[in-house]
Amino acid sequence: MSKEKTAISPTRADDYPEWYQQVIKAADLAENSPARGCMVIKPWGWGIWEKMQKDLDGRIKATGHENAYFPLFIPLSFLEKEAAHVEGFAKECAVVTHHRLEERDGKLIPTGELEEPLIVRPTSETIIGDAYSKWVQSYRDLPILINQWANVVRWEMRPRLFLRTAEFLWQEGHTVHASETEALEEVFTALEMYRSFSEEVLAIPVITGEKTPGERFPGADNTYCIEAMMQDKKALQAGTSHYLGQNFAKSSGIRFLDRDSELKYAFTTSWGVSTRLIGALIMTHSDDNGLRLPPRVAPKQVIILPVVPDATREAEIFAYAEEIAANLRQVTFFGSNLDVHIDKRDIRGGEKNWQWIKKGAPVRIEVGPRDLEKRAAVLYRRDQEPKEKHFLSFADITTRVPEILAEMQNGYLNAARVFRDENIRTDIKDFDEFRAFFTPKDMNKPEIHGGFVLAHWCEDDAVEATLAELKVTIRCIPLEQDGSTGRCVITGRPATKKAIFAKAY
C-alpha cells in the first residue's frame, strides 16, 4: 500500500507521537476531557478494558485472591505515615479541602473546610494498611490476599491518553504475610501472572526484571516489573509487583501474634496494572492504517458487513448475515463465546470497511447477493493489508474463524517478539558506543533512537545519573541472567549482572 493511501496521517515513520494520537482518534477509543488531565474512555476503548479486566480478574482469583473495595479518599495524616511514600506522591496529589459550595456575590465558592484534608488515592497502601491493621490479630488471619479494581489520581502536568492521565483505572493487589519468604513468593506469583497475561492475552512480549533502587515504588524494599518494547523502540513499564518488606506494616501497625506467641510485624506486597496497558497495546500492534487488536481483547472479534445493492434485497441479505452471526456466537474462543457485530448502517461500503480497519477489528465478513446465492462469504483479516480475500463456504465459517483468530493472536505476539529481539543490542562494548546508539540520528525526530541495550552493569546507583543526559534509564535487571561476568558498559568496572537500558514512556 503506497504511503499516500494509509488511513492514519502522519505515519509511524513520519511522526510517531502524533501517529499514536491519531490512531486513538481514528479508532474512537478515548478523548481528552475538560477536567484537566482526565480522559473519556469511549465505548470501543472501554470494550478493550472490559476484556482485559475479565481475563485478568480470572487469573487473580485463580491464584487465590479475592476482590474488595476501599475508600477513594485518604486522610492526609495516613499518607504521612510512611516517609518515602509521601515524598513520592506529595507532588501529584489531588487534595479535597471543602465539602460544600455556597453562593457569595453571585459566585459559587467552596465552603465547609475539612479539619483534615483528604487526598484522592494515588495508590492505596496507606488506607488499606489501616484496615488490615484491624483485621490482623494472629497468624491464623494470614495471609490476606485481596485485590481491588479502582480509579486513582496522580496529577499530571503533561497528560497523554492512556499513557499518563491524571485519573486512571487499575487493579491493585495488597497482600499480608507472616514471613518474608511467603511475601516474596507472592510478589513473583503476581509478576508471573502479569507476564502470562501480557503475552497470552495482549500479545505483548515482556521482559521480567528487578528495578534499580532509584526506580522503586516509594516505600518498597524492592520493585519487580514487566517491560515491553514499543514500535518506536522505547520501553514501556507494563506492570509492577512490589515487595514492601515491613515498611508499611510498621507505619500502619499491621502486627500478628505468631505461633511462638510473639507479636510481630507482618510482611506486605502490592502489585498493579492499569489502563496504561491500552497504550501499550496500541503502540505494540498498530500500523499506519490504525489499530490492530489481538482477538482476545477485541470488543468484537468479527464484524459482518452486509452488502445491499438495492433495498429489495435488504431483508434476505440481513437474514443471511444474522444466520452467520448466530452460528458464530455459539463458537467459543478461549473460554468465551465469540463477540460478533453486524454493521447494518446505511453508509458506503468502503467507508464502513475503513472504519473497522481503523478500529482494529480482527476479522470482517462481507455478505452480498452473490454470497447469499452461493451460501458463502468473503473474509478479510486485519493482519493482512492490502486486503487479501478469503472465500469461505457457509459450513466452513464456524470452523475457520476461530482458527484464523488463533493464528492472528499468535501472529501478533510473534511479530512483536521478532521486532523486539531484533532491537535489543547485546554487543555494545563501552560508553562511547552506548552514547552513539542512544543519540538520535535526526534531531528533528528525537523519538527515533536505537532500541534496548542489554549489557553488564556495575550496580552502582550513581551510574543512573550519568544516563540522564541521554534520557536513558535502566529499565530492569532481567530475572533471567546468563551468569557471565564482564565490564560495566557505563563505567568499565567489573560487573556480574546485565541490565536493560532504554529510553522509556
Place this chain on the structure above:
Amino acid sequence: MSKEKTAISPTRADDYPEWYQQVIKAADLAENSPARGCMVIKPWGWGIWEKMQKDLDGRIKATGHENAYFPLFIPLSFLEKEAAHVEGFAKECAVVTHHRLEERDGKLIPTGELEEPLIVRPTSETIIGDAYSKWVQSYRDLPILINQWANVVRWEMRPRLFLRTAEFLWQEGHTVHASETEALEEVFTALEMYRSFSEEVLAIPVITGEKTPGERFPGADNTYCIEAMMQDKKALQAGTSHYLGQNFAKSSGIRFLDRDSELKYAFTTSWGVSTRLIGALIMTHSDDNGLRLPPRVAPKQVIILPVVPDATREAEIFAYAEEIAANLRQVTFFGSNLDVHIDKRDIRGGEKNWQWIKKGAPVRIEVGPRDLEKRAAVLYRRDQEPKEKHFLSFADITTRVPEILAEMQNGYLNAARVFRDENIRTDIKDFDEFRAFFTPKDMNKPEIHGGFVLAHWCEDDAVEATLAELKVTIRCIPLEQDGSTGRCVITGRPATKKAIFAKAY
C-alpha cells in the same frame, strides 16, 4: 428457635437499626472507614456486588446500551450550568482545590491551588453532557445509549453502611434522543429493567411509579422509581430513571441537525442504581440469625463442610468433598456455573456452621465419615432454621441442589411480597386515621410504625409539607392505577390518582 439463641443481637423486634448494623458485621460485609463517611466493602460484600453487576450489566447491554467511562472530576463551572442541578448538589460536594502537598514548618499542607476547583462527581450529567455536545451533530448520531459503572461522592453528615455513604458505587445510564417520545420510551425501558432485575435477581418486590415534583432529581422534568418495603415497613427507593427533557441538552449545548435541516436541542435521560441495593437486600431478607442471600446474588451458593473426626480420615473426606464440589461446579444456575466453596479450616464444626448461617450462604452440605461410607451427604437450607436436615445420595446432589436454590430464590421473593402486601393499607379514609397509622405506638421505638398507605392524593404539592411532621413522604404515584376517583386522604379534596405514602430510608 428461642429468642436467646439468635445469632444476631439485638433482634429485629428489639432494635431494628442496630440489628441492621450487626447483620453487616456478623456477615463481614463492610465496615466504616477513617475516611469520613466512606466504607470498606469486604470480600463477601463485594462478591454480592459483583454478582449484581454481572447480571445487571447483561441487561443493560441486552437493551442496546454500551459501557464507557467519564472523568471523576467535574469543573465547578460545569456544575453551575444547570441551576436546579447545582442547587440540588451544592450542599454535599467534595471539592478539590489543590494539586500538591508541601512541607512547611514540619507540616504537610496543600499547595498548587487550582484556578478552578474540581468537584468529585456526585452524578455525571454535566460532564457527560459536555462530551455529548461534541459527539452529536446530526440526527444520524442519535440515539446515544451509554452506561458507566463508577464511584460517586455525596457528602453525608450521617452515613450508614450501604444506605448512605459519602462514596458509593453505582451505574449511571446517560442517553440522548431526537424526540421526547423516544426519550420517554428509554426512561421506561430502564425502569422496567430495574423492576425485573430487582424482583428476579434480588428477590425484592417493587412498586414502579412516578415521583412527585418535590422528590424529583435536581434538573429533571420527571423522575420514575422503584420502591421496596423493608422489614421495618419503611420504604427504600431502590432505583431511579429520570426524564431530563431538554434541560441538560440546553445547559450543555447538545444540539443536532434534524432531517428537516433544523438545529434542535436533544432530549436526554439518566438512570441509576447503587450499592444501596445491598442495604435493601439485607433489610428485605435477613432474619435474627443474620444475612439471607437470594442464591442468584450469593458469592457462593454452596458451602461444603467436611467433618473430620480425626486426622487419619482427613484426606479421604477432603477428597470426597472435592468430588462433590467438582460435580456441582459443572451445574449451571441461571446461565452461570454454581459457585461452590469447601471450608477446610480447622475450627469447631458448630462455629463454622454459624459463620455461614450469618453470612447467608444459601446451602450448606456436610460430609463426614458416615456420609462418605454411604456415598451421601446432609444438606441444610438457609431458609429453614432451626435447621432441617436433608439426606441426599451422591447421585441426587447435582439435581437437587439447583432445584433447591430455585425454590429458595422464589421463596424469598414470595415471602417478601406477602409481607409487603400485608402491610399496604388501602382502607385509610382521612387524615386522622392516616396520622394514627403513622404515629409510633411506642415512642422508644420510633422505627416501628404502620407500613405503606395507598390512597387518593389531590396532587397538590403543598400537601407534602403537611406530611413532614409525621416524617412521611409520598414515595410515588404507582404507574398501575385502578382508575377510581375519590377524596385525597390528606385534604379531602377530589382526587383521580392514588399515591404510596410511607416513611422512608
